[in-house]
Amino acid sequence: MKLGIFIPELFRSLFKKPNTVDYPFKKLEVPKDFRGTPFLHPDLCIACRACERDCPAEAIEITESSKEEKRFLMVIHNDRCIHCAQCVDSCPTTPVKAMDMDHLYELADFDRHNLKMQWEFVRAAPKKPAATTNPVVADGSAAPAAAAPKPEPAQS
DSSP states (O other): OOGGGTHHHHHHHHTSOOSSOOTTTSOOOOOTTOOOOEEEOTTTOOOOOHHHHHOTTOOEEEEEEETTTTEEEEEEETTTOOOOOHHHHHOOOOSSOSEEEOOOOOOOOSSGGGGEEEEEEEOOOOOOOOOOSSOBOTTSSBOOOOOOOOOOOOOO
């Protein structure tokens, strides 16, 4: 093999910008549709357990911690999660989903138990569709529109 073949390539690469990034010091921008780590918006969750049922990795656990207060405990095991976003797709809450994916990708840890995320929350009431302005009564006639409630005066 002749070494003279590599000399032009050597000189070309000496004057080029590097193709790599100084990773720990400079972070890459995450793409818009990047599927990071799943997380819960506890104020929106109706505890239907669709995310737990549809998770292919069985990484989500939802248990009832208090039946009287309707309190639930959700645990996401990120050591099992395959970041497929099936939990977000299965979530029936609209227009904002109770399950969402963030843009975190640096999840490494020495202990797998540190990768577990958990939330304790009270079940949110499902949003009901807005009522029509003139509902139809049983005899087919339109019901009178309800009067708007009067605001109560502020007490000082």
